[in-house]
Amino acid sequence: MAIGFQHTLQQQLHELVVRAARPFVSWTESLEGVDPVSFFMQGPSCGFRERFFWSDRSDGTILVGLGSVHAIETGEKDGRFREVDARRRQWASQIERHGDTDAPPLLFGGFSFDPHRTPTDVWRGFSAGKLIAPAVLLSMRNGQAKLTVTLPAGGGGREIEQVGRLLGRIAAPPLPAPLPALVAAREADSGRWMEAVRQAIASIRAGALDKVVLARARQLTFAGTIDAGSVLARLREQQPFAYLFAFEQDGRCLIGASPEQLVQKEGETCRSICLAGSARRGATVEEDERLGAWLLSDRKNRQEHQFVVRMISRLFAEVCEAVEMPDGPQLLKLPHIQHLCTPVVGRGCREPSVLRLVERMHPTPALGGTPRERAMETIRALEPLERGWYAAPIGWVDAYGDGEWAVAIRSALLAGSQAFLFAGCGIVADSDPQSEYEETNVKMAPMLSALGVMHHD
Numbered sequence: 352m353a354i355g356f357q358h359t360l361q362q363q364l365h366e367l368v369v370r371a372a373r374p375f376v377s378w379t380e381s382l383e384g385v386d387p388v389s390f391f392m393q394g395p396s397c398g399f400r401e402r403f404f405w406s407d408r409s410d411g412t413i414l415v416g417l418g419s420v421h422a423i424e425t426g427e428k429d430g431r432f433r434e435v436d437a438r439r440r441q442w443a444s445q446i447e448r449h450g451d452t453d454a455p456p457l458l459f460g461g462f463s464f465d466p467h468r469t470p471t472d473v474w475r476g477f478s479a480g481k482l483i484a485p486a487v488l489l490s491m492r493n494g495q496a497k498l499t500v501t502l503p504a505g506g507g508g509r510e511i512e513q514v515g516r517l518l519g520r521i522a523a524p525p526l527p528a529p530l531p532a533l534v535a536a537r538e539a540d541s542g543r544w545m546e547a548v549r550q551a552i553a554s555i556r557a558g559a560l561d562k563v564v565l566a567r568a569r570q571l572t573f574a575g576t577i578d579a580g581s582v583l584a585r586l587r588e589q590q591p592f593a594y595l596f597a598f599e600q601d602g603r604c605l606i607g608a609s610p611e612q613l614v615q616k617e618g619e620t621c622r623s624i625c626l627a628g629s630a631r632r633g634a635t636v637e638e639d640e641r642l643g644a645w646l647l648s649d650r651k652n653r654q655e656h657q658f659v660v661r662m663i664s665r666l667f668a669e670v671c672e673a674v675e676m677p678d679g680p681q682l683l684k685l686p687h688i689q690h691l692c693t694p695v696v697g698r699g700c701r702e703p704s705v706l707r708l709v710e711r712m713h714p715t716p717a718l719g720g721t722p723r724e725r726a727m728e729t730i731r732a733l734e735p736l737e738r739g740w741y742a743a744p745i746g747w748v749d750a751y752g753d754g755e756w757a758v759a760i761r762s763a764l765l766a767g768s769q770a771f772l773f774a775g776c777g778i779v780a781d782s783d784p785q786s787e788y789e790e791t792n793v794k795m796a797p798m799l800s801a802l803g804v805m806h807h808d
């Protein structure tokens with residue numbers, strides 16, 4: 352589609368919604384010369400109040416959603432993934448598709464870490480589960496960009512006008528706004544957090560559980576509103592190997608660069624990345640290699656990692672015909688940190704939807720602990736914060752049930768001039784509270800650099 356033909360397009364869309372035989376109409380065509388971050392940035396000025404950004408650097412997929420034509424939201428505690436998936440299927444059956452039907456419509460969103468915790472005001476609107484069907488979707492796959500517009504039958508006048516405005520501006524994208532200066536930083540006392548870690552270690556040594564992930568938060572106040580688009584542009588430059596994600600509604604945006612895929616489903620193939628065990632990056636090549644070699648052979652880190660591998664490989668074995676994985680972990684080197692990493696692939700997956708896999712997997716021992724219920728109880732008792740959507744599944748699912756989800760770590764919740772940063776780490780019997788505290792600082796570094804608070808090399 353050539354840019355500049357938005358008037359013809361608006362007319363076509365009007366005709367489609369008038370003639371529609373189903374509750375929703377979607378229309379897809381190829382689009383050239385669009386930068387995805389600029390597309391994301393155009394959202395608010397074209398009247399779209401919801402925004403979503405997803406990029407998977409391993410296969411080049413980028414998805415950017417603007418506006419909401421249909422939302423699935425649940426407060427359900429135990430059956431939330433199933434409920435959302437059932438409503439996803441129902442929604443998919445209500446769409447009349449036009450244009451290029453190779454690109455199925457999709458929903459994006461996330462879930463809270465622990466639906467049994469009462470949400471605090473900080474996480475207003477980020478419910479136990481929420482998926483949004485965007486009015487406009489830019490999808491880039493295998494080097495091809497496509498635009499999908501989804502509208503309610505018989506309506507959509509406002510959205511059509513917004514789409515027209517958006518297409519008119521695509522050729523002249525806005526420049527990222529400079530980030531406001533930091534004016535204050537607040538966080539709970541480090542001594543209290545280390546005391547919680549000490550208590551967790553004591554419970555583990557007493558045999559109550561094997562591993563628990565404890566997190567901390569830092570609240571930053573800036574001199575003005577933080578623009579999610581500018582933060583995203585910086586994350587894209589600074590974190591070349593991560594999943595970039597952003598989910599914005601009512602002026603609040605959860606944004607981050609997560610190295611951790613929770614699960615992907617593509618037809619009958621499913622994938623996951625076991626990620627646990629961490630070391631900082633070295634200042635020189637020699638030091639970096641030494642730290643990497645230490646991480647690969649360190650007993651405590653290998654144990655932390657193994658709990659995750661065991662859970663995910665067993666789960667894949669239950670739902671797939673065959674499971675493929677390397678014999679031992681590899682190193683995943685990110686700009687600020689290195690991790691032990693084991694990719695797992697399942698063939699012949701019998702689950703009908705990626706959301707059913709998310710349900711079985713969340714939280715993995717990389718974010719919760721093991722055994723799962725004991726770990727959740729320990730987090731509720733010892734962690735002095737509300738995780739909200741931090742460390743929880745974030746991603747997308749299409750009309751067929753395929754999709755990809757990451758865990759929302761290395762992230763921040765942006766709300767006006769405030770940013771809430773989160774980071775956690777796995778605690779096992781041999782953990783040392785001081786080193787764990789330092790590890791959470793390293794894990795906050797990517798967001799601190801993206802917010803302009805810390806220098807990025």
Ligand SMILES: C=C(O[C@@H]1C=C(C(=O)O)C=C[C@H]1O)C(=O)O
Pocket residue numbers: 564566611626627628629690717718742760761773774775776777778794
């Ligand atoms: C919990 C976080 O990271 C998780 C914990 C890790 C660890 O303890 O080594 C490593 C990767 C992640 O699975 C975080 O970044 O906040």
